[in-house]
Amino acid sequence: MDRLWSPWRYRYVSTCGEAHGCIFCDKPAEQKDEENLIVHRGRLCYVLLNLYPYTNGHLMVAPYAHVAELDELQVRAVEKVMG
Numbered sequence: 001m002d003r004l005w006s007p008w009r010y011r012y013v014s015t016c017g018e019a020h021g022c023i024f025c026d027k028p029a030e031q032k033d034e035e036n037l038i039v040h041r042g043r044l045c046y047v048l049l050n051l052y053p054y055t056n057g058h059l060m061v062a063p064y065a066h067v068a069e070l071d072e073l074q075v076r077a078v079e080k081v082m083g
Contacts, residue, residue: 024062044077 027036028046037049039059050058063077070078 022066025066028062028064042080044074045080 027048028038030036037051038046039049040047045061045063047059047061050060061081061083063073063081065073065077067073
């Protein structure tokens with residue numbers, strides 16, 4: 001398997017965790033969309049730019065619901081996330 005590795009991201013990735021909260025919950029709650037790179041808000045999900053994208057134009061679609069597994073999301077939210 002090929003792996004993408006970007007050493008300059010290590011500090012950011014290694015400091016994320018419970019002590020810092022969940023970026024997917026905290027960022028939309030702050031209501032600072034431009035600062036947090038949120039480009040669209042829907043009813044169940046929102047779209048944000050990746051702070052450290054692997055490719056140009058890389059977007060993430062994240063649900064507002066904080067769940068551990070994809071199958072714990074409402075069907076409508078899964079449909080939005082999966083496109």
